[in-house]
Each structure stands twice: as C-alpha cells, then as structure tokens.
Amino acid sequence: MMFAPGNNPAMLQNAGIYGADSIIFDLEDAVSIPEKDAARHLVASALKHFKYPCEVGVRINHISTPWGRDDLECVLASKPDFIRLPKGETADEIKLIDEIISEAEEKHGFAAGSIQMMTAVESPKGLRNAYEMATASPRMMALAIGGEDFVTSLKTTKTKGGRELFTARSMLVFAAREAGVDVIDSVFSDIRDEETFIEEVKLIKELGFDGKSVVNPRQINLVYQVYTPTDKEIEYAQKVLAAYREALERKSGVISLNGKMIDAPMITRAERVLAYAAAVGAYRKEEAL
Amino acid sequence: MINAAGRDIPASIPGYHTVKPYRGPFATQPDGRMAGKKLAAFAPGRQKVLASLEEAIEASGLKDGMTISFHHSLRNGDYVINMMVEAIARRGIKGLTLAPSSFLDNNDKIIPFIEQGVITAVETSGARGKLGKYLTMQTPGKPTIIRSHGGRARAIEAGELHIDVAFIAAPACDRYGNINGVQGPAACGSMGYAMVDAAYADTVVAITDNLVEGMLAPVSIPMTQVDYIVQVDCIGDPKGIASGSLRYTSNPRELLIADMAARVMEYSGYFKSGFGMQLGAGAASAAAGRFLREKMIKQNIKADFAIGGILAPFVELLEEGLVKNMFDVQDFDIRAIESLRDNPSHHEMSCSFYANPHNRGSIANQLDFVILAATEVDVNFNVNVITDSNGVIMGASGGHSDASAGANCTIVVAPLLRGRLPMVIDNVQTIVTPGDSVDVIVTERGVAVNPKRADLLENLKHAGLPLMSIHDLKKIGYEMGGAPAPIKLSDEIVGVVEYRDGTVIDVIRRPVL
Numbered sequence: 001m002m003f004a005p006g007n008n009p010a011m012l013q014n015a016g017i018y019g020a021d022s023i024i025f026d027l028e029d030a031v032s033i034p035e036k037d038a039a040r041h042l043v044a045s046a047l048k049h050f051k052y053p054c055e056v057g058v059r060i061n062h063i064s065t066p067w068g069r070d071d072l073e074c075v076l077a078s079k080p081d082f083i084r085l086p087k088g089e090t091a092d093e094i095k096l097i098d099e100i101i102s103e104a105e106e107k108h109g110f111a112a113g114s115i116q117m118m119t120a121v122e123s124p125k126g127l128r129n130a131y132e133m134a135t136a137s138p139r140m141m142a143l144a145i146g147g148e149d150f151v152t153s154l155k156t157t158k159t160k161g162g163r164e165l166f167t168a169r170s171m172l173v174f175a176a177r178e179a180g181v182d183v184i185d186s187v188f189s190d191i192r193d194e195e196t197f198i199e200e201v202k203l204i205k206e207l208g209f210d211g212k213s214v215v216n217p218r219q220i221n222l223v224y225q226v227y228t229p230t231d232k233e234i235e236y237a238q239k240v241l242a243a244y245r246e247a248l249e250r251k252s253g254v255i256s257l258n259g260k261m262i263d264a265p266m267i268t269r270a271e272r273v274l275a276y277a278a279a280v281g282a283y284r285k286e287e288a289l
Numbered sequence: 290m291i292n293a294a295g296r297d298i299p300a301s302i303p304g305y306h307t308v309k310p311y312r313g314p315f316a317t318q319p320d321g322r323m324a325g326k327k328l329a330a331f332a333p334g335r336q337k338v339l340a341s342l343e344e345a346i347e348a349s350g351l352k353d354g355m356t357i358s359f360h361h362s363l364r365n366g367d368y369v370i371n372m373m374v375e376a377i378a379r380r381g382i383k384g385l386t387l388a389p390s391s392f393l394d395n396n397d398k399i400i401p402f403i404e405q406g407v408i409t410a411v412e413t414s415g416a417r418g419k420l421g422k423y424l425t426m427q428t429p430g431k432p433t434i435i436r437s438h439g440g441r442a443r444a445i446e447a448g449e450l451h452i453d454v455a456f457i458a459a460p461a462c463d464r465y466g467n468i469n470g471v472q473g474p475a476a477c478g479s480m481g482y483a484m485v486d487a488a489y490a491d492t493v494v495a496i497t498d499n500l501v502e503g504m505l506a507p508v509s510i511p512m513t514q515v516d517y518i519v520q521v522d523c524i525g526d527p528k529g530i531a532s533g534s535l536r537y538t539s540n541p542r543e544l545l546i547a548d549m550a551a552r553v554m555e556y557s558g559y560f561k562s563g564f565g566m567q568l569g570a571g572a573a574s575a576a577a578g579r580f581l582r583e584k585m586i587k588q589n590i591k592a593d594f595a596i597g598g599i600l601a602p603f604v605e606l607l608e609e610g611l612v613k614n615m616f617d618v619q620d621f622d623i624r625a626i627e628s629l630r631d632n633p634s635h636h637e638m639s640c641s642f643y644a645n646p647h648n649r650g651s652i653a654n655q656l657d658f659v660i661l662a663a664t665e666v667d668v669n670f671n672v673n674v675i676t677d678s679n680g681v682i683m684g685a686s687g688g689h690s691d692a693s694a695g696a697n698c699t700i701v702v703a704p705l706l707r708g709r710l711p712m713v714i715d716n717v718q719t720i721v722t723p724g725d726s727v728d729v730i731v732t733e734r735g736v737a738v739n740p741k742r743a744d745l746l747e748n749l750k751h752a753g754l755p756l757m758s759i760h761d762l763k764k765i766g767y768e769m770g771g772a773p774a775p776i777k778l779s780d781e782i783v784g785v786v787e788y789r790d791g792t793v794i795d796v797i798r799r800p801v802l
Contacts, residue, residue: 017542
C-alpha cells in the first residue's frame, strides 16, 4: 500500500507505475492546511482521468476535522476504490462515513457498497475498539496501524526492533482476523535505511500482517522480497497440495507426505503460500497443474 | 529530396557545402584520402611558450574567415573558449567559424561575439541555454552544423572540417608541448576530443594553468603536434569540470526505468561473458549500471570492455574486475579522472578511436549494448536529442548516433511524460539518431522493441517487462498528456544535422514562436 501526497501532480500521475498493490492518495498528514482544498480537487481529478493498474484509495482527514466531510464529498464523486480513515477510534465514526458513502453512491449512480473502507488505528482507544470498527460496516476491508501516533500515545519512542509496538501489532492482527478483514502495517519513514526496513517487514510478516504501507516506491520491491515465498516454500506447498488432491481422489481420509501427516491447517497455509507467490509473479498456477 | 530517414532535405542549403542525403547507417562509403597538417620543423633551443594570448593569436597566423576549434572536456568549468574568443575579438579578427567539440551552459558568453561578427559560423555537437536559442532564432549567418562525436572526428580526418587553429585547454603541459588531462588543478581526465584536433589542425596552441618543468608524463597529446603554449592563471573551475561526490539517483521513476533497461540487457541474448558496453552519463544509465552489476555478479558474467563518458559507477565495475578494460573519451567525475590516472586497465582513447565511422574500426562499432537517453522518440524509433518541444536547440548530438549504430542492442531510455508532455510521439521534431539503429525504448510505463528486431522481442518475452508496441506506448502518453501541437516553422534552415557519416539526416528550421 503506497502513500502518495495528494497535492503533488507528478506523484498523482506516476503513482501507478511502481507495482504497488494499492495506492493511497493522502489528503491528511502530507498536505498542509492551506493546500487541503487544492489537494482534494487534484485527487478527484486524477481518479477521474488517469487509469491506475491497481486499487486506489484516499486517506481523508478525520471526519471530526473541518476538512473530513469536504474531502469525502469531493473525492467520492470520482469513485475511489476505498476510503481510508485516519486515527479511527469508534464504530460510530465508521458508521457515519459508511452513511456518507452510501449517499454518495446513490447520488452518483455507483453500485451500492462498491466503495470500500479501512481505518488506521493510532491510539489505545482505537485498538480497544478495533474489532467493533472492523465489523461496523460491510464496507470495511482492512485495519491498519499508524505507528508514529501510536508510539506517541504510548509515551514511548520508536526502537529499532519495534518492541514498543509488539503488543499493539499483535492485538490488531487478532482483531482483524476475528473480524475477517485484512491487516496492514504502518509506514517506515527512513527510506535510506533499507536494512532496518527489511527487518521490520520480516517481523510484521511473522506476526501475521497481510502487507505493509510504504512512503516511497523504492520500498515496494523490498516488501515483495520479504513476502515472496522461497522456492523451497513453494515446492513444499505444491507437494502438500498434490498429496491432498491425491488423497481426495483415493477418497482417503489420511493424507501424508514423506511419512508426515498433513492436516487441514497445513493445506490452508500451503494455499496461502501459493497465493502470495502468484500475487508477486514468482509462481503461476498453470505451471503447477 | 526525401532521405532514408523520411525527411525532406533541400538539394542545396545556403551556407552549407554539398548536401548528401542520409541513406542508412552504413550505406555511405568514404572515398579520397585522409587530410593532414602541414609539415613543420622545430629546431633545438627554440621556445614554444609565449607571453600572452595575443602573442599566440599573432603567432598562429589566425586571420579573418579561418576556423578555430576547442574541446569541451572542461565542461561547465571551462574558461578557455570564452577567454580566447574575447582575446580574438580584441584583435579585430572577424568572420571566424567556431568549431568546438561541444558547448555547455557556460558558453552563453560568446553570443555578443556572434553579434559583432567575430564568429559567423558554428560547427559543433550541440548547444544549450541562451546560446542554443540564439543559434536557432538569430543565427550567425550560416546554418549551424551539428555533428556527432564520431562524425566530427570523421569530418576532421576527411578534411570536411578543416581547423586552422586549435586552442587546447591543457590541464597539464610541459614547455615542449606535451599535454595530459589528469594532472593539475583543472584536471578533466581524458583528452579524447582534443586529440583529433591536435592531430589535424594546422596550428595548435595549448592554453595551460599548469606549466610543468621537465618532460611531462603520461602524454595524451604529444609535443609533435603542438606549436605554441600560453600560460594563464586559470583554465577552468574544477567544480564545473567534474562532480566530486558519488551520487546515485534516488528518483524512483529513474530507478524504475534503469531497472527495466538492465533487464533488457540481461535477457537480450547478448549478456554473455566478453560483452562490450557503453553506458550513458544520464542518471538512468548510471543507475542501470548498478542494477547490471548485481546481475553480473550473480551470474558470473564479465564484460570485456566498457566505453564512453566515464562516471564513478563504471569505475567501480572496473575495479571489481567485472569489466576487463575501460576506454575513455571523457570523464564526468573526480573518481573517473583518478581512475584514468591510476588504473592501468583504464585507457584514454581519441574520439576517432571511439566513434569515427570512416576509419579502420572504431570501438563504438564493437558494442553489444548501449544505453542512451532521449528528448523525444517517435513511432519509427527515431530519436531527437537536439531540439526541445518548441523546436529550439537545447541539447547535443554527442555520441548518440555513433553508439546506436555500432551496438548490437541499442536501448533508449526516456520518461513517457515530462511534466504533461508525451515523449513518444508520431514524429520527432529533429532526427539525430535514425530508428534504423534503435532497438528498444524503455519508459516507466512500457517497453517497446523495434519490429525489425523480432529476435530481441522473442528474447525479451521472458524478462517480465511491460512489452508493448511503440504505438501503444504513444497512445498511453497521448491519453495522459494530449497530442502535442505541431510547431510552426519558417522556411529558414538554421541547423544542419549530419549523420555520423557526413550525410544530412535532418535540418533544423527556425520556429515561429
């Protein structure tokens, strides 16, 4: 998920070329107050006129700020794929935005429910209500953690290994999994420090995050590198699924691979490995079949 | 008449010698003999060092209507072109043809001397800034002749560009006239461009701020070719000559283009040990070198030679043993200059050795790969690097058409959009490099292979690149930026673009702005 400032025409024009799965045009932190108005119109215009090869969302200003509603009114007319709310804390906020989106969908003749939503959790209150927010609207597709604000609200500082966010990250994964939505990690803003960035991506992958937010296109390939299953993992996953298919054909209840029992979670994991591999192009389904 | 690049070229052009239309990259064969300088003798005890620029001008026999030359290896730090033209103007000499190997931004200062009639014709590789605009909109009287680096060396050796006096900025020079570019405060590295001027000009004057005692070594331009020497306080500003720090681009779009260009090289079919390459000096080319480096290490592939304007990233390839020998016509940073001075595998070459198409073999013709930038590319793969979107001269032909013709795989890199202007268009404003010699266009939104290279296209299908036709690429740019409006042109020809073999590939007509 790549952030691009909504007030930069060159970035709006080129955001689609870097291979991100998802682009978020930012109207919030990246845009200064005097630029807010221009940015939302630029973003709306870009959404209308440019073709992007991936899903495109807009991070609006919080609905309680003087800009949130104007952001929604302006950009919803151009039908973004999703709206991202910053600093989400309660289910009521989600419901309110859901209603505004519903009205806009009707007004502009878009299919009901076609614009999705996600929210970033940036405070302990938001974390406590994460499940409620994730289930407050059928539009909700993901939760994200906003690391900088979260660390500040904890009265601590960022560490290299991310110890201070360990619990919050894990709790957010629990909430997302219970609610059945995706969970996306925070940005890492020092774009020169590739080593620490890679360590952080490894960590959040192990914790169960579905992906990471990035602030610079240069970070995209690094995320893919970590999330791309190794050849060994792909090979093993293929073998697991082959054994499973064979067992199905034989109508055998017992599945084994090299003398080792294979159970349902292993099959799910194998499918996920291949899905990730296919998503990053390292594996094509037809090659395995 | 319509030439082989599809351009309508007049049968005769006022102020230009006989027009020979472009016929194809290797279609025109030379005849006749090489030109040469007059015989001379230099008795023991004579002195070459003169007291002032004025004395040197006097001694050189420079007269109205003659042709003078300079090299541009001191780049934006050069003081010598402006200094000499000023000194010549003070002596009241007029009607000169100015034929430097190229101009840079700092040469705007010669415009008043064109206005005063000191200079009435220009033959060079290109011009930028106000000078480029001046040569397009006002003109010195005759059309400016634009030549590639190889084409200029060819024209000099063929006698088409006869240099009466070559003024050579010399970073190091001894009292006998031996010159090198690797020592002294204004060290610029290779003297590749000046070597040809020194060998063929009737009179050679070295201008130096570093007159060394005793015999200078190493020697780039030998005393056998140098007539006079003048010592001045300073021949150039080191800051403008070469950048000191090793900087890679961090522009994500340039990195993306570079990554794709390196992948084109990897899958082209020519990426085998023993290959030869030229990487341009642009940001994307330098970055492509870095991506290529990783591939060379991973696949244990080593290059036999690398050529071109040299930058630190290429020096690293040499030092790591990934490139066996490097041949250098020009340097862009201090690391490259130091490498030329210190590394025995880093060799200086003349511009004729580099790219002249009409000698017994130039190294550009032995390339497997070249990565080159472009201002505009058209659907016939023709490349413009000389005029801007208003039709004004703002770039230089450089070695573009030379390396393009010579390489097995010519990769042109360009952003598909600059601001809101599409760069892949129906017809480039000015053809510098014909589409006949361009194989692949790499942009941030797609890669197009010249249909003439079905073999390359087949190889690149496995590279995971966004391959598309050049027409589709153009369409994407037009959809985003709109079709560019044609430029209104007058009938007046202000520039003649020669192909490297001396034929006319295109002309520059004065735009009506």
